[in-house]
Amino acid sequence: MAQRKGCLIGCGVALVVGIGLAVALLFGVSKVLDVADKTLVDPKVYAEAKVGDPEGEVRGRLPSGETFVKAALKEGGPAEPAGSTCSWYLSTSDSGDDVLRFCFKDGKLADKAEYRMK
Template structure:
């Protein structure tokens, strides 16, 4: 009887651990999809916008950019233009290491830059 009870406890623990791993996997996939929705920009969109365009028009073409990944994208790029506010995105070109930066000043796109993550 004690042996059977030990087996049941072991199976229950394995089941709970299996469910926990499954939940963590689903959560992780959800975070990856969330990052993709908020930070990936098509290179065609990057090429289409020009310095001097209205900030509202440029931002309307871009995802929100609000992601935990954004802070990591800031490192290693060229210096930001003085007095500007910048947004960072990843290129959806497929290589996953190209950062696209859009900097705004006085309601207009002041500069755009692309660089590789270091």
């Protein structure tokens, strides 16, 4: 009887641990998909955007860029132009570690930069 009780407890613990791991895996996958949805930009969009283009027009072709990786994308890039608001994105290029930065000031694209993530 004691052996059977120990087996049931062990199976119960294994079940709870397995469910916990499955939940953690699903959470991780959802975060990766969230980053991809909000930060990936085609290099063509970067190339087509010209300094002086209206901010609304440029932002209309960009995802939100608001993810937990934003701080990591900022690192290693050129200084932001004074008084501007910038957004950082990952390029969908083959290298996979190119950052695309768009800076806006006074309702226009003031600066754009492309650099390697460190």
